[in-house]
Amino acid sequence: DAKTTQPPSMDCAEGRAANLPCNHSTISGNEYVYWYRQIHSQGPQYIIHGLKNNETNEMASLIITEDRKSSTLILPHATLRDTAVYYCIVGGDYNYGQNFVFGPGTRLSVLP
């Protein structure tokens, strides 16, 4: 079973920020939060990951709560090309195989 829960779907207006939540209440102290996205007919693509501190890269920002039980992926200015399924997973350097569980994710639709 997935160690994370996400809403099944979300809509966002083009040009606005998309905020995708993820709950991971059973996360262990040394497990990271990873975000991937999957655009139709492609393999999942890594977006960002973090441990405790908030992170930002050219694609997105990741906000992790202080208790680390939840996080939010932020796409600051969503475009139509950001329409995809977004997956939140948790794992650490010791995790492998079946411990990387991709649940159904959140289907984000960016609307014109």
Place this chain on the structure above:
Amino acid sequence: GAGVSQSPSNKVTEKGKDVELRCDPISGHTALYWYRQRLGQGLEFLIYFQGNSAPDKSGLPSDRFSAERTGESVSTLTIQRTQQEDSAVYLCASSLASGGLLHFGNGTRLTVT
């Protein structure tokens, strides 16, 4: 540089036939994963290879499924006596070591008629 390459991109086969799916990981990546993704669903873990260690086969759904990996290079996933429920996209991913930064191929779409 080159990413994870999977072949074929599409495969249509008749029920009962055997199929082989190929994955070429990124050079130097010691870890390799196979996942199955049925239409509209999330990724289902199948098998994991890490270096020369024994593979983690705990996700293989039946003994019709098997996989091999030659050293730290190419892997093949074999499905024997295919069934219609085997129809799915089979995704391969590799990473430098165990850990969550996975690089995925674009998958092989298998259709069993």
